[in-house]
Amino acid sequence: NAGVMQNPRHLVRRRGQEARLRCSPMKGHSHVYWYRQLPEEGLKFMVYLQKENIIDESGMPKERFSAEFPKEGPSILRIQQVVRGDSAAYFCASQVGGRTQETQYFGPGTRLLVL
């Protein structure tokens, strides 16, 4: 059973471009969380999704950021018109059923660098 997969592992974008980050949860997991780790900061929750539903997006910036988890395929975190402040490591985590008794399993992260 493969772990949580994220790609690309490293992404370089120029200011104003779009960044698309992909996360494939563990097999059998239908809940995905996205977190962002800014330099010298702890991980911060961004968004929580189930298949075809955004459950909680309270941690996501209101503009330029969007997330989806379609019925088929990976979860996508999309950042439009990137700025230097978006440079960070973006981690996704998956969970079987979203219950508090369950561990979240993290992917290796995508490290975004905005030039």
Place this chain on the structure above:
Amino acid sequence: KQEVTQIPAALSVPEGENLVLNCSFTDSAIYNLQWFRQDPGKGLTSLLLIQSSQREQTSGRLNASLDKSSGRSTLYIAASQPGDSATYLCASATGANSKLTFGKGITLSVRP
């Protein structure tokens, strides 16, 4: 709003020492508390998960305790080894959605 604090930010110990990593949180209404390990440039590996109804969990040389009333958790590492060198993060789950609030981590260096 939950705040999780880990002090100190960095720790260096000689190999073989038993050590305790501390974590404090402001909102005691947590569902669980988790400890993770993060190696440089890598993702997070879950070490231990303590449910709110539990006091401690053990895995090998690791033991984590939880005291909700005082808002504290500790991770005890017995007989530390150089391979234990990493950043250790604690995170609490509050709210039914299980989203995690993380501390900034403690970077541990175990000297041979």
